[in-house]
Amino acid sequence: MKCPFCLHVESKVQDTRPTEEGTSIRRRRACLACGKRFTTYEKLEGVPLVVVKKNGQREVFDSDKLTKGIIKSCEKRPVELAKVEQLVQDIEKELYNTMDREVSTRLIGELVMERLQKLDAVAYVRFASVYREFKDIDSFLTELQSLLDKDVDRRQKAHRC
DSSP states (O other), X not given: OOOTTTOOSOEEEEEEEEOTTSSEEEEEEEETTTOOEEEEEEEOOOSOOEEEOTTSOEEEOOHHHHHHHHHHHTTTSSOOHHHHHHHHHHHHXXXXXXXXXXXXXXXXXXXXXXXXXXXXXXXXXXXXXXXXXXXXXXXXXXXXXXXXXXXXXXXHHHHHO
């Protein structure tokens, strides 16, 4: 396994454990050259999940690409990396559970927004602004108002209980 810090190809496994869902194995490694630690995941290779993009183009689902997009939305926000990784795992699990081998970017985007909205409102708006391709300030404000309305409804329901 190549070290992400110095690119040395040899490392030592220090800890191995299954993930909570049992779908992959998490390994903590130490680079034999620089000594820095990093985490790798192993998972069973199965039938690939294909993503159908807006333009009809197809590509293999890449959870790393999804993780990077969500991390970008969460930049400078108090969102732990572990929560982002869990969010991506939940989405990936849900996509595979659809039993469809092809999923649309629309479905993936909606799943991300649904979860981000619960995790961090600012990250949600950032993601939504890119995903929904807001053309002007009015469409951005409409999305913000919808978010505020949902928050008011949630608070009112919580107050009644």
